[in-house]
Amino acid sequence: MERHSYDVVIIGAGGAGMRAAIEAREAGLSVALVSKSMFGKAHTVMAEGGIAAAMANMNSNDGWQVHFRDTMRGSKFHNNWRMAQLHAQESPMRVWELETYGALFDRTKEGKISQRNFGGHEYPRLAHVGDRTGLELIRTLQQRIVGLQQKDKKEFGEYEAKLRVFQECTITELMKDDSGVIAGAFGYWRETGDPIVFDAAAVVLATGGLGKSFKVTSNSWEGTGDGVGLALRAGGTLIDMEFVQFHPTGMVWPLSVKGILVTESVRGEGGVLTNSEGRRFMFDYIPDVFRDKYADTEAEADGWYTDPDNNRRPPELLPRDEVARAINSEVKAGRGSPHGGVFLDVSKRLDAETIKRRLPAMYHQFKELADVDITKEPMEVGPTCHYVMGGIEVEPETTATVGVPGLFAAGEVAAGMHGANRLGGNSLSDLLVFGKRAGAGAAAYINSLSTRPKLSDAAVKIAEQKTFAPLANGGNENPYTIHQELQQVMNDLVGIIRIGTELQDALTKLAELKVRMGKVGVAGGKEYNPGWHLVLDLENMHLVSTSIAKSAITREESRGGHTRDDFQEMDPKWRNKNVACFMADGDVQVKLKDLPMLPADLAALFEQSELKKYLSEEEYAQLPKEVA
């Protein structure tokens, strides 16, 4: 069996995995970077709008404190404050670093990195390249990795001496030594179906999101939540799984592209949302907590684009959960567009040339996939499952997973940074900040080990049997059908608006699907066989779905990306409670955990009236006098 030994194996070559690989290699480690798809194709490549970092290039009032404050507000004060702080403080340097790797962002007149407006960000903050920022990020990191390989070639004679990319290689199990620390990973080559074993002292999970559990999603086939499944099975803990972000604007027509993202930059650049009656309905949905920050007339909203100091921002730029729910309500009330969305129009504010320059990918996407010319007519858009705030529980400084020594997690697969709702642009910066920290965390961990963990043959054997079993079991259930049914269950019963009874139904249906999953059959051999791959992914999607449904039942309130029709209010008692998932007795179990309390110096960044809206009375009373 093919077997390799590395200091660290990084699973996932999106922004987080690549940044971790760079850091780990620069710290002197030997690194394997493994990805399901080809190098440079990870989901990150699809990101459009930009990277949030308080560089203050457009408005000198910006700074990490302001970014921190916006992130806390966006998350409904439910995130890990330390992660939000590190993220706000370090993201500017992470972006500037990209320039030294060769990135070419759009520029300001002074030649600095240009920054654009985005929902929930007080100042223009997103570094971008038109609407293809993810591509720039991926390519830049990819080329940095090539640069490190070129260095290694000079020193060791081979490009891949110390940092090797294993592409189209899927990891199916993590393996631990007898004392319970991570010792390696097991996987298969997609092309040949042959097994591959990695001996490693540390593993970084950077496997990205899990949107493929839902029917309408902006995620690619890779978003099957593998990292969540791997961590759960290895003894890790998940938190915040109920918080799933439905992006307000996905394409709704044609059906075959339903769910594909329409970047928030369309609204950032002045796009307006209207219903079938032509009304700018977002004015009707400004929640109380945000009333003082958003315009209540069209005149003021329009004025903001040219004079942001004297006008409040348009309600189209409210955090995503608010906009998604508003669109959902409009459609339900019968005021939707012909294909069940609402209208998003940028053609009235910007001229055709400006639209093509600032939103080239969107222009292209609508023209080629929907025959719609966005410089002349409105788009039809509706909510799409986009991002998961929840994921693996980690230590903020090192990204070490809670409960599994030697296992680290960064990027979308990790949780804590975004709490109940993520702001646009905060993911790409999260990948860079915590990707780097994961690489450094793994290096520090390995240096602290007195002996290297040893992988037992027995552990390898178990992983091998499990991975190859589906090829031989000869069942008659079709994995594609089961996948579609799973997605339908999640869409219908665990979607944007949730109800306790429906969530229970979802769990019943998921249990039935589990039984049928035991009877799937796979046609064909192990060479590049997507049917077999799907069977393996299904186990992870099922764990993901079960975790989301169980967490959603547990949280009896509405907050950010979790809306309960039977508990419509945000309840301060729930603010500092994480719903945590773990494996026991062969199934996902939940328990409650307390979030760490915001320290006084950071609490002082907020008005007391604002803190009062989120904190429970007891918490508020505990704040030091000078804050409260």
Add this chain to the structure above:
Amino acid sequence: MGYRAKFRVWRGNANTGALTSYEVDVNEGEVVLDVIHRIQATEAPDLAVRWNCKAGKCGSCSAEVNGIPKLMCMTRMNTFNPEDVVTVSPMRAFPVIRDLVTDVSYNYKKAQEVPVFEGPKDLAPGEYRMQQEDVARSQEFRKCIECFLCQNTCHVIRDHEENKKVFSGPRFLMRIAELDMHPLDTTDRKHMAQDDHGLGYCNITKCCTEVCPEHIKITDNALIPMKERVVDVKYDPVRWLGSTIKRRTS
């Protein structure tokens, strides 16, 4: 609205293979990749195909549709007549692994051989200053999604396996141009394209440009300027100006 389309899809591996016929439902607004996925979900669960974004952003789903190099996710079914037979085959310039999946490792090797960006040593992160008009040229080339359709099309390698050793193809010649035009790159790349990557083999047929899904003007904006530069650097006033004002700090 919907109809049954006739498809022929190349099935096979490195040793043997043939076109296999399928009849599949097609709905309004669908693209070739949707139909391939439907074949996979209903008739041929082991049909191998690469894709990721389904929106023309990742460059994974390259293939030849009726012999024309294309992204399957951006090829609308309404560009064919319902009675047409649609033939989908793997990219021809690269060895087949299985069905529509080819071995594109040639491209990753060539990528490894282009020396990466080297910024000025005296500028710290955060101190880079560049004007939009100076970065715009390289930005055009950085739109590349690495679908490798241009590589697949260029006759220098499409029909001449032996040239792969000495010729990096339009994608990576363009990468050299991109770095050469980067306002802050400090590496001397004047002769790199010609001497190390086979620019001389290109006879500017523009076939690469024609198939680029990102509509990058590969030949006009990257390859021809580089050729001119190789022929005579001194006699090109625009280029000369370009290289002397490379570093603009404000």
